[in-house]
Amino acid sequence: MSRPDDPVPILDALREDLDTGFAGLYDAYRVYVHTVALRATGSPADAEDLTAETFLRAYRSLISTRPPDLDTLQPRAWLLTIALNTLRNDRRTKARKPPPGPLDNAPDRCDPTQNPARAAEQNETARELAARLALLPERQREAVVLRHVLDLPIAEIAQVLGVPEGTAKSHVSRGLAALRVHHREAVNAAR
Amino acid sequence: MPLDDLEQALAGLAAAPPARVFDRITARWTRATSPLGDVDVAYTEHGVAWLRPAALGTLAEEFKARFARPLLRTDHPPAALTDALATGDGGGLDYDLTWLTPFASSVLSAARTIPRGQVRPYTWIAERIGNPKAVRAVGSALGHNPVPLLIPCHRIVRADGLGQYIFGVDAKTTLLRGEGAIE
Numbered sequence: 001m002s003r004p005d006d007p008v009p010i011l012d013a014l015r016e017d018l019d020t021g022f023a024g025l026y027d028a029y030r031v032y033v034h035t036v037a038l039r040a041t042g043s044p045a046d047a048e049d050l051t052a053e054t055f056l057r058a059y060r061s062l063i064s065t066r067p068p069d070l071d072t073l074q075p076r077a078w079l080l081t082i083a084l085n086t087l088r089n090d091r092r093t094k095a096r097k098p099p100p101g102p103l104d105n106a107p108d109r110c111d112p113t114q115n116p117a118r119a120a121e122q123n124e125t126a127r128e129l130a131a132r133l134a135l136l137p138e139r140q141r142e143a144v145v146l147r148h149v150l151d152l153p154i155a156e157i158a159q160v161l162g163v164p165e166g167t168a169k170s171h172v173s174r175g176l177a178a179l180r181v182h183h184r185e186a187v188n189a190a191r
Numbered sequence: 192m193p194l195d196d197l198e199q200a201l202a203g204l205a206a207a208p209p210a211r212v213f214d215r216i217t218a219r220w221t222r223a224t225s226p227l228g229d230v231d232v233a234y235t236e237h238g239v240a241w242l243r244p245a246a247l248g249t250l251a252e253e254f255k256a257r258f259a260r261p262l263l264r265t266d267h268p269p270a271a272l273t274d275a276l277a278t279g280d281g282g283g284l285d286y287d288l289t290w291l292t293p294f295a296s297s298v299l300s301a302a303r304t305i306p307r308g309q310v311r312p313y314t315w316i317a318e319r320i321g322n323p324k325a326v327r328a329v330g331s332a333l334g335h336n337p338v339p340l341l342i343p344c345h346r347i348v349r350a351d352g353l354g355q356y357i358f359g360v361d362a363k364t365t366l367l368r369g370e371g372a373i374e
Contacts, residue, residue: 059216133204179197
């Protein structure tokens with residue numbers, strides 16, 4: 001997905017009326033937050049919980065006595081940061097959950113009209129890819145999801161992960177390289 | 192540079208949340224007619240959460256102080272809610288009252304059992320919840336009923352008169368007359 005992130009109308013709507021503006025904020029960023037949540041938890045039910053919790057925390061921050069400054073707020077990075085912080089807090093406070101498994105509800109993508117080798121590559125289904133993504137180290141997975149699933153710029157990824165841009169870039173390229181090795185192996189095995 | 196297969200496949204992993212997630216975040220409110228006149232009612236995915244006369248204009252403020260959730264107006268409330276408001280009989284509705292203390296919750300549960308057209312004294316509630324000396328606390332819990340009318344706290348009266356009501360004794364008199372409980 002690649003949608004230009006223009007937060008100005010969303011922030012204007014929040015200033016105008018917090019609650020209807022918040023519905024607009026949800027609409028604009030729900031896919032970003034839920035995708036990060038789904039790839040981080042590996043479970044549709046946990047991803048729903050985390051998405052709901054993230055937006056509730058965001059709202060509570062906006063109505064708190066020390067709300068974020070809407071003149072400088074970058075809402076997408078802000079929401080994704082809340083999502084990852086919530087995830088890490090949950091992991092700390094709750095009993096540890098097993099790492100994300102291969103099961104999720106990503107649709108299979110397969111085009112039978114392709115030639116066999118090509119089809120093998122396409123048979124690299126979303127489900128399998130999601131499973132391998134889940135096996136990456138946490139930071140690499142988050143970086144790859146933010147960069148290649150959600151198309152965020154490196155500067156914003158660095159902000160969300162709380163690391164320097166060079167580190168963010170390195171997480172992305174290492175994660176992608178690891179996925180690429182598996183990808184080639186899968187394609188070769190299919191040949 | 193064109194995206195390779197892997198990058199294309201990754202881009203396909205973005206996923207929108209199911210519609211129900213939005214309902215877990217935001218609550219709805221609506222305005223409807225009732226035996227108390229126009230009332231504003233807020234509800235969450237769990238049920239009816241707050242009711243105030245429209246004239247007070249305090250619904251959103253009070254609801255948010257408790258729930259800290261966005262509250263969006265809807266003109267399409269569940270039919271069961273509009274029906275219950277029109278008749279003043281909220282017996283069949285679900286409520287979002289989990290935040291109440293166990294004591295307040297038991298008081299309101301007891302109040303829900305009083306049929307339309309009847310009244311009970313405060314002592315009846317206190318005895319029914321197994322706390323016969325807590326008559327004053329019962330009055331306080333009823334006075335803080337977040338969903339008056341639907342949970343009929345107006346049907347609890349003093350032995351020597353109507354007693355107080357969250358929206359005033361006049362409203363209590365009107366409601367009980369309308370239900371045929373008093374003349």
